[in-house]
Amino acid sequence: MITYFKEIFYGLYTLCVGMKITFLHWFRPNVTVHYPRQSLKMTPRYRGHIDLTCDEATGKPKCVVCMACQRACPSGCIKLDGAKAEGAPRKSLTSYTLDFTACSLCGLCVESCSFDAIHFSKEYNLASRKKEDYKMDLLKRVLEKK
């Protein structure tokens, strides 16, 4: 009989405690970010899709067309091509496409690059209705940016 009453009162007490906890949370500030109006800054190591890095001095992509990224990519979504211009010391890039539909953002390509020629972009809100939009021409992108 005593345990019967004890259980009821203890149960009621725990329920009151639960309600107190939710009530006290009322007075705490919101922790959410209201996305389209505010957004967070991506951390420096954030792995977005890749972008070509340009040489500060010449303004041209640093890529030497060694194909390491293409080989390292597990999904086979990087395709690049280069040609050696007359008199140039090394190959230069003629095309660099990233098939973002297949990319799994693993970052193995950036790691494989010995020339720091690709980096992660900080873009995270890519959206489109067309599949073709994700066949990214990174060379065109980097030239347009300038």
Added chain:
Amino acid sequence: MKILPLKSKFEAIAVRGTPAPVVGAEAGAPVPLVNETPHATKGIDLDVTVSAERVVEAVKILDEANWMLEAITGVDWLAERQFEVVYDFTHVDSGERVTVRVRISRDKPELPTISHIYGGANWHERETHDFFGIIFLGHPQLIPLLLPEDARFHPLRKDFTA
């Protein structure tokens, strides 16, 4: 050391079966059937090879000694026209691992089920049947588990092409 008492029991049943080659061994070389292996480099403490008809016996030994079934899987040795079925057992107190290997012919991939001894073997055997087409005789419900119910292919066979 939980594997010590098991060793002699396994040896007793292992020699009665037909010897089968172990992975990495040269063809024709004598192979110990009950092999103590270093845990640090293999992750396995006792490597037992038995024939298909002795597998239930071998598993019963482990069951009586309170070993836990970890996984059942297969390996397709296409060049040798064999399937290897691998049973992994671990002991919850010592963390030791016993691997029981069975080699069966690729042309007639059949061996008895152990699902009546270890309930968990039911799903593992179904999975192995899915992937390799190995038939576990006496299994209560050998239908595709992870593959679609109408799957007639076995993707982990080395000669499988999508």
Added chain:
Amino acid sequence: MSSDMIMELVRLILYLVGFLAFALLNAAYLTLVERKVPSWFQLRPGPIEVGPWGLLQPVADGIKLLGKQILTPQGADLIMFKLAPVMVVVPGVLCLVTIPFSEMIVPRNFNLGLLMIFAFGAFGVFAILLGGWASNNKYSSIAAARVVAQNIAYEIPMLLVVISLVFVTRTFNLHTIVEQQMGGFWHWNVLNLKASIMMPIAFLIYFICMLAETNRAPFDMVEAESELVAGAFTEYSGMGFGLFFVAEYLNIMVGCCVGTILFLGGWDCPFGLLPGLHWFLIKMYVLCFAVIWVRWSFPRTQFYGLLNLSWKILIPFALVNLLLTAFMLKLFH
């Protein structure tokens, strides 16, 4: 037709339009409160996009629900399936007819008001049973079976509490019940310890039973979204679904109104000053808030836990309360 009758007719139409508007607006905005209150508890802003502070959200929800196709599952009992959402709203609205909001604002004041509310209140269960059964869906059928068992179990302690209260008030007339409690909070039935020292407990029992009767969490067996998908409402789409929700909030409102009238002195000011409509509304909305607060604080009870609570705790307490009230009335009056 005499001028009296015309006056009566005009009065009725005015009340009807006024109360329907009030009831439905309330139901609509309680859905907003239902979304806003948990958002405050859960450290997030809740709906804020539609209108200032999200105030137009119920309108947007309503338009969305109206625009949706009404699907009827194969094998459903068509008539009952369509009838159930209507049947579930009507008793909620009808109950409001007899509720006195203040001294003057009472649509129809008649002697058996309390009885009528409980009669219609039980009717809503029937509608949910019909809807769940007619859906031809196993989840709905389970929910329909649950809701009947639950409501039978909770009707008993609720009525036992109300009967003990009627012992004290000696009337079913809600207007009279409020008038008996005028003059400050120490006159309210919830603190009417002279009638029965268990009155606060009786109020608690009433509140719990009201949660169960309106199928609110932690007793929301009828919806139980993590078990039964959406329970009895699984197959409803568009406004059919919307009507069930309107009914749910209407029922909460009726339950809170009755609680206010029976236990909290209706439109009486806690300090005996300035009685009026605003006090009634404040008390009612505080109760509504408590209902929502409870929902967002606890997990759902298990079905047998719910029945155990009713049969092993609430009914014994309600019976003791009934006996005690009868005994004390006999002793002191």
Added chain:
Amino acid sequence: MSIDAQSVLNETFVLNLGPQHPATHGVLRIKLTMDGEYIVDAEPVIGYGHRMHEKMGENRSYAKFLPNTGRIDYVAALFNGHGYVGAVERLAGITVPERAEYIRVITSELNRVASHLLWLGAFLVDLGGFTPLLYCFDDREQILDLLESVTGARLTFCYYRFGGVCNDIDDDFVAGTRSFITRLRSRMPMYDAFVTKNIIFRKRVEGIGLISAETCRKYGATGPVIRGSGVSYDVRKVEPYSVYLKFNFDIPSFTECDCMARYKVRIEEMVQSMRIIEQALDSLPAGPIMAEKVPRTLKLAKGDCYYNVESARGSFGVRVVSDGSENAYRLKLRSPCFSNMSLFRECSAGMLLPDALALLGSFDLVIPDIDR
């Protein structure tokens, strides 16, 4: 026409729970044979999220499989990576620098806390309480922020490499982790009062879903499931890998065998994980984070090996069979959820539907981990 009373009494119906059901957390389907609300037979139908990771492991080089590990059990992605790189390192004989092992332990344990926090919220949603989920997410986000600052991703971390880790941790991360531990420690009493002590929660989980230690052994159930059955089996203790031997921590186990025991195991594990992280941060050695001379394309010697780690859900094992080429000859992933789920059929018979869902929730299932 007379109705056979017995046949009416024995009438059962099939309830199709899932593949899209709020309580199955993904694409799990359970074919329930019900007698009223009682479960007569529950047959899980899995494989809707099957991606054949094991075949992918055979088709690509060892390094290229690394991103896959984050997608097997995506809630505790680091453990899969740990199991995989551990197996390959064991077979290749790579020694990992100590600092890298410490970083692995710190990030893994953070991942374990994150996983358990998500489970806590999701379990309460299974039981019908929604608010704890949001509080858990609030805490979990802090961990994800920390891990994002190191690994670059919030969920599918692809962080461990053969021979080490790909990024070093910095002082900001260490300070952030310490302040997170302080924060979570101060939040634990709130969870205790809000969830553990709550009478409704206790009635829902105490004595519900009993699983005996013997059943766990037969089905190979590991992790909090077996520890909730009174067996303190934890790979970190019985088969120590990485640098777990250097840390002082307890393996919680409860003998009640019910959902509450599994719940308490996980809560206590979060506390123990925080202990491990603190110790690791205190004694974090300096040095390289990658082993030297790990070739870009690994070619392992012929042979096979097994490597086991304690994932948030149980023991995650990887068996690598190599034939000496660039790709694995066979890669077996032994996922804990697969074994844990397989005992559901035996344990749920005769239970009420909501209780069975509480049992299902207490397994902490991640369906892609079952399906692989």
